[in-house]
Amino acid sequence: xxxxxxxxxxxxxxxxxxxxxxxxxxxxxxxxxxxxxxxxxxxxxxxxxxxxxxxxxxxxxxxxxxxxxxxxxxxxxxxxxxxxxxxxxxxxxxxxxxxxxxxxxxxxxxxxxxxxxxxxxxxxxxxxxxxxxxxxxxxxxxxxxxxxxxxxxxxxxxxxxxxxxxxxxxxxxxxxxxxxxxxxxxxxxxxxxxxxxxxxxxxxxxxxxxxxxxxxxx
Amino acid sequence: xxxxxxxxxxxxxxxxxxxxxxxxxxxxxxxxxxxxxxxxxxxxxxxxxxxxxxxxxxxxxxxxxxxxxxxxxxxxxxxxxxxxxxxxxxxxxxxxxxxxxxxxxxxxxxxxxxxxxxxxxxxxxxxxxxxxxxxxxxxxxxxxxxxxxxxxxxxxxxxxxxxxxxxxxxxxxxxxxxxxxxxxxxxxxxxxxxxxxxxxxxxxxxxxxxxxxxxxxx
Numbered sequence: 001x002x003x004x005x006x007x008x009x010x011x012x013x014x015x016x017x018x019x020x021x022x023x024x025x026x027x028x029x030x031x032x033x034x035x036x037x038x039x040x041x042x043x044x045x046x047x048x049x050x051x052x053x054x055x056x057x058x059x060x061x062x063x064x065x066x067x068x069x070x071x072x073x074x075x076x077x078x079x080x081x082x083x084x085x086x087x088x089x090x091x092x093x094x095x096x097x098x099x100x101x102x103x104x105x106x107x108x109x110x111x112x113x114x115x116x117x118x119x120x121x122x123x124x125x126x127x128x129x130x131x132x133x134x135x136x137x138x139x140x141x142x143x144x145x146x147x148x149x150x151x152x153x154x155x156x157x158x159x160x161x162x163x164x165x166x167x168x169x170x171x172x173x174x175x176x177x178x179x180x181x182x183x184x185x186x187x188x189x190x191x192x193x194x195x196x197x198x199x200x201x202x203x204x205x206x207x208x209x210x211x212x213x214x215x216x217x218x
Numbered sequence: 219x220x221x222x223x224x225x226x227x228x229x230x231x232x233x234x235x236x237x238x239x240x241x242x243x244x245x246x247x248x249x250x251x252x253x254x255x256x257x258x259x260x261x262x263x264x265x266x267x268x269x270x271x272x273x274x275x276x277x278x279x280x281x282x283x284x285x286x287x288x289x290x291x292x293x294x295x296x297x298x299x300x301x302x303x304x305x306x307x308x309x310x311x312x313x314x315x316x317x318x319x320x321x322x323x324x325x326x327x328x329x330x331x332x333x334x335x336x337x338x339x340x341x342x343x344x345x346x347x348x349x350x351x352x353x354x355x356x357x358x359x360x361x362x363x364x365x366x367x368x369x370x371x372x373x374x375x376x377x378x379x380x381x382x383x384x385x386x387x388x389x390x391x392x393x394x395x396x397x398x399x400x401x402x403x404x405x406x407x408x409x410x411x412x413x414x415x416x417x418x419x420x421x422x423x424x425x426x427x428x429x430x431x432x433x434x435x436x
Binding site: 054071072094095098102105106108113114133136140144149152 | 296347
């Protein structure tokens with residue numbers, strides 16, 4: 001039995017929702033409101049489950065009742081891939097697998113961590129920057145990351161980011177593109193990124209994982 | 219044949235150096251000076267190799283002369299693990315493997331990206347914060363990340379971060395602790411982190427990977 005603690009607008013949770021849908025896995029979805037009352041992720045019960053006080057958290061309970069509690073979306077995706085191999089998200093040969101991981105991590109380690117809620121809160125709170133500077137910060141890391149990724153997709157993309165099958169890269173890209181639109185980043189210069197996004201967003205697994213299609217969407 | 223483009227002070231390159239040493243792999247080490255002349259990582263030749271303009275980059279050339287060019291240290295570590303399985307850095311069972319990845323990524327995705335050279339440069343440059351605020355930023359993300367990790371190590375650590383064998387978590391932790399010391403972060407409250415660090419730093423593979431022991435150390 002799978003339980004996923006997430007939030008409709010969390011792009012890290014969005015990645016995992018896509019994977020669950022692609023693999024046809026049923027999971028109980030539990031909402032952790034990241035903003036209300038200073039953020040439910042900081043409440044004692046949740047912090048005990050996930051000391052990083054972030055979403056998502058996946059709980060996998062086996063037939064004997066043993067619980068695996070897992071944080072970090074990229075670790076969750078690798079776990080789902082290892083344990084539920086249907087609809088593979090990674091190529092089988094070592095070199096292609098490594099390239100897919102590198103592209104996915106270029107989003108997960110270089111863009112997303114900088115544009116996270118907690119970081120934007122620190123910038124406007126402790127550092128005290130204005131909305132305009134916050135927006136410039138957000139746009140800067142998207143352009144830096146997408147600029148490099150666009151060049152790499154030129155070499156690797158087919159219908160999706162890496163050839164013609166959906167991989168971990170697409171699961172990271174689509175939530176990041178969704179967020180870029182939300183923050184009004186002009187993406188017209190990224191032809192490959194836009195084309196792949198359109199292709200992904202025609203698939204049911206991606207559509208059902210969209211923030212606005214979640215039960216806790218506001 | 220392996221080539222590693224890195225820099226003595228890069229903690230992402232430091233992770234890969236430890237892995238190469240543990241696995242007994244010889245690699246040509248090439249230095250990319252991250253500061254001189256605005257940063258050699260931005261020069262055309264290197265940017266062609268790694269469009270993200272970051273270190274490390276691993277190049278693996280097989281017997282037929284085919285080159286794999288790989289960015290992102292966590293993808294490089296997984297590739298080395300897949301292709302050179304000696305001295306395993308991941309447990310074999312899916313649940314332990316997932317927990318190790320989650321702990322490693324809690325450093326690689328939550329601490330390191332925020333305290334990276336390019337981020338500190340943006341904060342002092344474009345945003346214009348003073349040295350004191352930069353230092354507070356750095357300390358904040360170390361304490362937030364290490365606070366959570368310390369709790370998780372309480373449950374998982376033995377001689378090393380995950381039981382009594384070196385894993386990916388240790389390869390991420392040691393460079394981060396090294397940097398924390400460099401930025402004068404008081405780590406006394408993190409007993410498990412300090413104990414594991416001491417144990418790691420007694421091993422040749424870790425000693426030989428230290429920044430000050432690199433040929434390009436200043």
